[in-house]
Amino acid sequence: MSALKLKKGSTSHSAYNLRPTFSDVIEKHTLAVLVENEPGVLARVIGLFAGRGYNIESLTVAEVDHQGHLSRITIVTTGTPQVIEQIKAQLGRIVSVHEVHDLTVEGPSVERELAMFKVAGQGDKRVEALRLADIFRANVVDSTLETFIFEITGAPEKIDAFADLMRPLGLTEVARTGVAALPRGD
Amino acid sequence: MRKRQTATSEHADMTRQMTGAKMVVQALIDQGVDTVFGYPGGAVLPIYDEVFQQNSIKHILVRHEQGAVHAAEGYARATGKPGVCLVTSGPGATNAVTGLTDALMDSIPIIVLTGQVPTFMIGSDAFQEADTVGITRPCTKHNWLVKETDKLSDVIHEAFHVATSGRPGPVLIDIPKDVQFATGSYNAPKPSTSHYQPQVKGDMEAITELVAALEVAKRPVFYTGGGVINSGPEASQLLRELVSSTGFPITSTLMGLGCYPASGKHWLGMLGMHGLYEANMAMHDCDLMINIGARFDDRITGRIDAFSPRSKKAHIDIDPSSINKVIKADIPIVGDVGHVLEDILKVWKSRGRKTNSAAVAKWWGQIEEWKKVDCLKFKQGPKTIKPQHALARLEALTKDHDRYICTEVGQHQMWAAQYLNFEDPNRWMTSGGLGTMGYGFPASIGVQMGHPDALVINVAGEASWLMNMQELGTAMQFNLPVKQFILNNERLGMVRQWQELLHGERYSHSWSESLPDFVKLAEAFGAKGIICSDPADLDDAIMEMINHDGPVLFDCLVEKHENCFPMIPSGKAHNEMLLGEADTQGVIDAKGSVLV
Ligand SMILES: Cc1ncc(C[n+]2csc(CCOP(=O)(O)OP(=O)(O)O)c2C)c(N)n1
Ligand SMILES: [Mg+2]
Numbered sequence: 001m002s003a004l005k006l007k008k009g010s011t012s013h014s015a016y017n018l019r020p021t022f023s024d025v026i027e028k029h030t031l032a033v034l035v036e037n038e039p040g041v042l043a044r045v046i047g048l049f050a051g052r053g054y055n056i057e058s059l060t061v062a063e064v065d066h067q068g069h070l071s072r073i074t075i076v077t078t079g080t081p082q083v084i085e086q087i088k089a090q091l092g093r094i095v096s097v098h099e100v101h102d103l104t105v106e107g108p109s110v111e112r113e114l115a116m117f118k119v120a121g122q123g124d125k126r127v128e129a130l131r132l133a134d135i136f137r138a139n140v141v142d143s144t145l146e147t148f149i150f151e152i153t154g155a156p157e158k159i160d161a162f163a164d165l166m167r168p169l170g171l172t173e174v175a176r177t178g179v180a181a182l183p184r185g186d
Numbered sequence: 187m188r189k190r191q192t193a194t195s196e197h198a199d200m201t202r203q204m205t206g207a208k209m210v211v212q213a214l215i216d217q218g219v220d221t222v223f224g225y226p227g228g229a230v231l232p233i234y235d236e237v238f239q240q241n242s243i244k245h246i247l248v249r250h251e252q253g254a255v256h257a258a259e260g261y262a263r264a265t266g267k268p269g270v271c272l273v274t275s276g277p278g279a280t281n282a283v284t285g286l287t288d289a290l291m292d293s294i295p296i297i298v299l300t301g302q303v304p305t306f307m308i309g310s311d312a313f314q315e316a317d318t319v320g321i322t323r324p325c326t327k328h329n330w331l332v333k334e335t336d337k338l339s340d341v342i343h344e345a346f347h348v349a350t351s352g353r354p355g356p357v358l359i360d361i362p363k364d365v366q367f368a369t370g371s372y373n374a375p376k377p378s379t380s381h382y383q384p385q386v387k388g389d390m391e392a393i394t395e396l397v398a399a400l401e402v403a404k405r406p407v408f409y410t411g412g413g414v415i416n417s418g419p420e421a422s423q424l425l426r427e428l429v430s431s432t433g434f435p436i437t438s439t440l441m442g443l444g445c446y447p448a449s450g451k452h453w454l455g456m457l458g459m460h461g462l463y464e465a466n467m468a469m470h471d472c473d474l475m476i477n478i479g480a481r482f483d484d485r486i487t488g489r490i491d492a493f494s495p496r497s498k499k500a501h502i503d504i505d506p507s508s509i510n511k512v513i514k515a516d517i518p519i520v521g522d523v524g525h526v527l528e529d530i531l532k533v534w535k536s537r538g539r540k541t542n543s544a545a546v547a548k549w550w551g552q553i554e555e556w557k558k559v560d561c562l563k564f565k566q567g568p569k570t571i572k573p574q575h576a577l578a579r580l581e582a583l584t585k586d587h588d589r590y591i592c593t594e595v596g597q598h599q600m601w602a603a604q605y606l607n608f609e610d611p612n613r614w615m616t617s618g619g620l621g622t623m624g625y626g627f628p629a630s631i632g633v634q635m636g637h638p639d640a641l642v643i644n645v646a647g648e649a650s651w652l653m654n655m656q657e658l659g660t661a662m663q664f665n666l667p668v669k670q671f672i673l674n675n676e677r678l679g680m681v682r683q684w685q686e687l688l689h690g691e692r693y694s695h696s697w698s699e700s701l702p703d704f705v706k707l708a709e710a711f712g713a714k715g716i717i718c719s720d721p722a723d724l725d726d727a728i729m730e731m732i733n734h735d736g737p738v739l740f741d742c743l744v745e746k747h748e749n750c751f752p753m754i755p756s757g758k759a760h761n762e763m764l765l766g767e768a769d770t771q772g773v774i775d776a777k778g779s780v781l782v
């Protein structure tokens with residue numbers, strides 16, 4: 001067809017050159033989402049992230065208001081400012097979602113995560129693990145002759161740092177809860 | 187703005203004991219439902235038993251559950267009331283998925299009731315068990331699995347509330363068979379106390395900012411969409427008032443046709459991929475774009491970074507997620523179109539009804555120049571019927587009727603949008619967002635149910651029509667005189683067009699062999715069939731179709747290789763439109779052809 005300047009037999013590669021022109025700086029945001037505590041609500045939230053290609057860095061969920069039937073989902077996500085805005089708007093239109101808060105922009109907030117580390121070792125390594133745990137204010141919640149289980153709470157970065165230190169000392173298993181967060185003050 | 191009718195029963199605030207199955211029927215009656223489209227099966231037999239024992243609700247037995255959902259969509263779009271479907275578990279529910287997705291994309295309020303295996307068998311891979319709420323979670327606005335009969339009536343009432351408030355959409359209620367059999371207490375509908383109460387009033391500060399922009403705009407354009415229709419007929423009225431009093435030009439998406447009359451002075455025609463030259467050029471060159479209830483779909487914007495580069499953009503939408511999703515809005519207004527238009531008019535009038543009329547007059551001068559391109563012109567020869575001609579004649583011969591138009595998906599759909607004129611909202615039913623072949627025929631059945639005496643025409647392609655042709659049985663059984671106007675090019679025309687333009691004319695699987703004899707096919711169902719291939723016979727044949735009291739299958743044999751123009755190829759800007767046939771005949775001036 002002459003109009004498209006395409007020769008007979010050739011192919012135009014993409015019919016979909018539709019990238020938007022928004023900023024491409026990637027930001028990390030912590031969102032607090034209050035949802036109706038009903039079956040399937042977590043699937044709705046996760047399905048939204050999967051279906052629309054958004055990132056989930058961490059996600060925690062538990063009922064926070066038994067009488068009001070509300071659960072709180074804390075999601076740490078990354079994306080361009082426009083994608084973050086979309087995520088919030090998309091969350092907001094889920095019928096079982098009551099409130100969406102962007103803790104990253106709504107003022108100062110406190111983020112905490114709980115983790116458990118199993119460290120196996122003997123001799124000096126075992127002593128060193130215990131010493132570092134003390135510095136990080138990690139508690140020993142279980143021990144055998146060969147292993148410790150440490151419990152540590154803190155900002156995710158602190159937990160990452162503790163994990164880095166434990167690795168050469170015999171870290172065998174990690175369980176992390178993901179981030180829980182609250183805004184400061186009122 | 188739409189108000190739903192709720193029949194208040196005598197027992198308004200009393201709770202009554204009844205079975206879950208009876209509750210379903212009672213709740214539908216109390217919600218003002220008069221028509222249900224459905225198909226029975228094991229998991230909904232108790233409900234069908236109740237349907238059998240009442241006369242308030244008409245049940246339309248479709249021939250495939252997809253047909254039920256599209257029929258409910260057609261009914262909803264033509265009446266402004268939510269559409270209702272009743273289907274069985276497993277395959278009944280999975281067959282409804284395409285219709286649900288279609289309704290979600292086009293924001294159509296429908297309520298789909300599905301049967302489910304009994305609660306104690308859920309999860310056991312029981313016969314005809316499917317995870318219906320799981321499967322339909324991404325294609326409904328909301329869905330529910332009801333495990334207790336006592337909760338059933340409240341869930342049904344809430345489902346109507348959710349489907350019809352805010353941005354409308356499809357909802358689904360999955361009802362296990364034991365819940366249908368068990369007895370529980372029924373609650374009559376009452377004003378919703380649910381936390382789901384979308385904002386309908388727009389922010390007054392933003393509205394004032396928009397009015398200030400209207401007052402100084404030199405090259406304004408209203409870009410309207412399905413949101414105007416969904417907001418209700420009052421919104422279309424307010425839009426008409428705003429357009430006529432400002433004198434600004436107006437265009438609309440495929441979904442918004444009819445919100446402003448095609449005969450109106452300020453009408454530019456549809457915009458977008460197959461929109462009119464003047465509409466797309468106005469969008470490209472405007473300095474103020476007022477988006478009312480549209481969503482900057484990719485079929486509208488074309489290449490994003492070249493989309494209307496010099497305009498300030500206001501965006502009115504009831505769904506906050508539509509705003510800034512694709513195109514950055516300079517003046518975002520979240521709210522119901524009707525409410526927001528009312529406030530815009532109020533503020534604009536109170537500030538003295540100002541516009542920059544000298545500049546707007548100059549803008550109209552430019553638009554008149556674009557109109558001279560006459561982008562929809564075509565040449566009808568003596569031999570073969572051009573599809574455009576068939577539609578132009580259909581328009582001429584039916585425009586004075588109380589007429590509703592549905593379409594399938596493909597070239598014929600775009601030609602219908604271009605060559606048929608819509609004067610009022612709710613008269614045009616087409617699958618916009620999902621582009622579902624097979625939508626139009628069942629939709630026309632739904633429309634006819636809502637408007638028994640109207641002339642309901644489905645403009646179809648032969649390939650699309652075959653996708654839900656079984657519904658001819660439904661049309662016959664319920665005496666629904668729907669007219670199926672098939673523009674038969676023996677091709678998957680739109681696919682063929684893309685292959686011609688973008689894939690080196692390699693026509694991979696884009697034609698249909700072994701097409702049925704449509705006249706015989708009609709006759710096999712007891713319907714009337716008409717075939718027409720000679721332009722000279724066309725008017726008489728169309729009249730015969732209109733005058734026949736019953737379903738008609740009209741096989742209109744048209745030019746096989748006609749392309750649909752204008753066309754903005756995907757990934758191109760509005761001013762890079764192909765004008766097609768007109769180009770090759772050298773009818774565009776030098777300035778016009780450099781645009782192609
Ligand atoms: C269910 C479905 N399958 C495939 C497509 C892709 N598609 C879009 S238009 C088209 C051809 C339609 O042919 P026809 O109904 O004869 O209409 P025409 O374009 O010839 O007017 C196809 C296959 C679709 N839109 N829907
Ligand atoms: Mg065809």
